[in-house]
Amino acid sequence: MFKKSDVISRLIFVLFAAILFLMVLGGRLFTNIEEDVYVSEEENRIVVGVSQLGSESGWRTANTESVQNAFTQENGYFLIFNNARQKQENQIKAIRSFISQRVDYIVFAPVVETGWETVLQEAKEAGIPVILMDRKVDVTDKSLYVTCVGSDFVEEGQRAGRWLEKDLARRGMDERTVNIVILKGTQGSSSQIGRTIGFSVVAANHCNWNILEQEYADFTSAKGREVMEVFLRKHPDIDVVISQNDDMTFGAIEAIRDSGRTVGIGGDITIISFDAVNTALKMVSRGDINVDIECNPNQGEYISQVIEMLEDGQEVESQYYVEEDVFTIENVTRELIEQRNY
Ligand code: GYE
Numbered sequence: 001m002f003k004k005s006d007v008i009s010r011l012i013f014v015l016f017a018a019i020l021f022l023m024v025l026g027g028r029l030f031t032n033i034e035e036d037v038y039v040s041e042e043e044n045r046i047v048v049g050v051s052q053l054g055s056e057s058g059w060r061t062a063n064t065e066s067v068q069n070a071f072t073q074e075n076g077y078f079l080i081f082n083n084a085r086q087k088q089e090n091q092i093k094a095i096r097s098f099i100s101q102r103v104d105y106i107v108f109a110p111v112v113e114t115g116w117e118t119v120l121q122e123a124k125e126a127g128i129p130v131i132l133m134d135r136k137v138d139v140t141d142k143s144l145y146v147t148c149v150g151s152d153f154v155e156e157g158q159r160a161g162r163w164l165e166k167d168l169a170r171r172g173m174d175e176r177t178v179n180i181v182i183l184k185g186t187q188g189s190s191s192q193i194g195r196t197i198g199f200s201v202v203a204a205n206h207c208n209w210n211i212l213e214q215e216y217a218d219f220t221s222a223k224g225r226e227v228m229e230v231f232l233r234k235h236p237d238i239d240v241v242i243s244q245n246d247d248m249t250f251g252a253i254e255a256i257r258d259s260g261r262t263v264g265i266g267g268d269i270t271i272i273s274f275d276a277v278n279t280a281l282k283m284v285s286r287g288d289i290n291v292d293i294e295c296n297p298n299q300g301e302y303i304s305q306v307i308e309m310l311e312d313g314q315e316v317e318s319q320y321y322v323e324e325d326v327f328t329i330e331n332v333t334r335e336l337i338e339q340r341n342y
Helices: 003-044 059-068 087-099 117-125 153-170 190-203 221-234 247-256 276-286 300-309 334-339
Strands: 048-052 077-083 105-107 130-134 147-150 178-184 210-215 240-243 270-275 291-294 320-321
Touching: 003 048, 048 059, 048 300, 059 077, 059 130, 059 247, 059 300, 077 087, 087 117, 105 300, 117 130, 117 320, 130 300, 130 320, 147 300, 153 190, 153 270, 153 291, 178 221, 178 247, 190 210, 210 221, 221 240, 221 247, 240 247, 247 270, 247 276, 276 291, 276 334
Parallel strands: 048 077, 048 105, 105 130, 130 147, 147 320, 178 210, 178 240, 240 270, 270 291
Antiparallel strands: none
């Protein structure tokens, strides 16, 4: 037989166990509800997979920041970002992973123009719209992407050519032989291809423009310096350097100065650059870079506007160009330099 006190203590134990069990169960239920709320909040966000091609230049860093600032949680987005480190295969892997995660949109800056058909076809079959950022792809089926947001690179190249035309005329050098070297960006990239075409269209009108050599320098400062050193050794009489981005320009200017020559306004070698990042604009204001053809990296905002239009069911155009200017010592102001945060 049990003692009365034994029965009571057993009853208390059972009661405690029951309370504990209910607390745990209640906790579980509560957590589940919390998770459900979290998941449905995620579901309301627009999930964007961004494949950035790399981080080779100051321009690229600014482009990445622009995307990260546009696709924030506060703006209603969930961003999955991948940096491909200049490798097309990494971009293809990233896009495949976005497809398997069933993102709502794929945004990508293709490192080169060719070789995208298969992966873009996979995105299309999965029903995921693709928006091209900065550079373009060379595919016959234009339905493989919705639109492109970026720069008119041929126009940028022509702007460089037109500036040189005017500058030579102003200095009375439009008849004399002008020796030019070109530092080109990543081989096969839209910015390299477009800027090269644009400049050569203008150069074709001037038989005195003598293009000594053009070489790829990958849009990096180190490679720009290396290639420029080779140019300087081979050609003692360079008049003009066309450098397809600011980072290569920085390296090239170092090489020129090391060789004992001077750059910029009144110098031995005229410098034509592209991008117009903060450091380069300062060099324009000092006369070290003669002209900088602006390339606008702030594309995140434009892309989110395109996504909003698509969400509303509106038609979008096949191409959106960002606004860009040309900077020389005449129009680079202190305010502009202060405002340029890249
Ligand atoms: O000019 C360069 C970058 O494709 C416009 O890529 C872009 C170019 C830019 O590395 O700095």
